[in-house]
Amino acid sequence: MQPTDAIKLVRAWIAAARRIVVLTGAGISTDSGIPDFRGPQGVWTVNPAAEQQSTLQHYLADPQVRQAAWRSRLAHPAWQARPNRGHLALVELETRGKLHALITQNIDELHRLAGHAGERIIEVHGTMRRAMCWGCGQRTPMANVLDRVRAGEADPACRACGGILKSDTISFGQALVPAVIDRAMVAAAQADLLLAVGSTLQVYPVAGVVPVARQAGAHIVIINNQPTPMDPVADALLRGPIGEVLPAVCAAHAA
Incomplete structure (x- = not known):
C-alpha cells in the first residue's frame, strides 16, 4: 500500500469512528525539542x-x-517546550467529538498544554x-x-x-498505579480505532493496549518512524515525521 493510500484509509476510519483511543510515546514530543529515550539520538x-x-x-x-x-x-x-503540530492534531480529534481517551507514556504534559480536557488524558507514567x-x-x-x-x-x-x-x-523498578493502568485497558477495550503514535511499543503493561483494542475489534494504526514489535498486528502503518503525518490524517476537512 502506498503512503497516500494508507493516509486515505486512516482518514476514512477516523471519519467512521465513534471512540478513538490514542496511545502516545516520546516520539510525538521530539518535534517540540524533547529527545526520546531509545531512538538513535535518544x-x-x-x-x-x-x-x-x-x-x-x-x-x-x-x-x-x-x-x-x-x-x-x-x-x-x-x-x-510547546505543543507541536502532532499534539494539536490530536486536539482536533477531540474537538470533532471523536476522541474517547488519550493514553500517554509521556511525562511532559504537552497534551494538557495543547488543550485536551484533563479527563480524557491517562498519564500512565506520571508527570515531571x-x-x-x-x-x-x-x-x-x-x-x-x-x-x-x-x-x-x-x-x-x-x-x-x-x-x-x-x-x-514512574521510575524503573517502581510499581505502576494499578487504577491508572486499569483505566487505560478499559478505554482500549472500548475503542473502535486505536492510534499508536510515537511509541516503541516495548514498555509493558501499557503496550498491551494494542492487543486489547485489537481483540475488541478496533482498527489498529501505528504511526512511528521506526518499526515496532506490534507492526504485524497493525491494520495500517504510517512512517514519517509525526508532526506531518498526524495533521494529514486528523484534520476535520479530511472527514
Whole structure:
C-alpha cells in the first residue's frame, strides 16, 4: 500500500469512528525539542549512564545520582517546550467529538498544554511537573523544588518529613498505579480505532493496549518512524515525521 493510500484509509476510519483511543510515546514530543529515550539520538542511547537517574534503586541509594538527576531536571528541555503540530492534531480529534481517551507514556504534559480536557488524558507514567516525597507521599509543584536547587540545595529533602524527593513519575523498578493502568485497558477495550503514535511499543503493561483494542475489534494504526514489535498486528502503518503525518490524517476537512 502506498503512503497516500494508507493516509486515505486512516482518514476514512477516523471519519467512521465513534471512540478513538490514542496511545502516545516520546516520539510525538521530539518535534517540540524533547529527545526520546531509545531512538538513535535518544537520551539513554547517547548517555547510557543517565538511565541510572531513572532507576529507583540507584536514585534512592546514591546521593550523587540524585544530585545529577536534579541538575538534569533544571536543564530539561520540557520547561521551554510547546505543543507541536502532532499534539494539536490530536486536539482536533477531540474537538470533532471523536476522541474517547488519550493514553500517554509521556511525562511532559504537552497534551494538557495543547488543550485536551484533563479527563480524557491517562498519564500512565506520571508527570515531571510535580515532585513527590518517597517517604510521606506529599506532592508539590516541581517548579518550587527546582527553585530550591537553583538556590544551592543539591539534593533537596521533603520539608514535611525530611524524606527523599523525586519527580512524580514512574521510575524503573517502581510499581505502576494499578487504577491508572486499569483505566487505560478499559478505554482500549472500548475503542473502535486505536492510534499508536510515537511509541516503541516495548514498555509493558501499557503496550498491551494494542492487543486489547485489537481483540475488541478496533482498527489498529501505528504511526512511528521506526518499526515496532506490534507492526504485524497493525491494520495500517504510517512512517514519517509525526508532526506531518498526524495533521494529514486528523484534520476535520479530511472527514
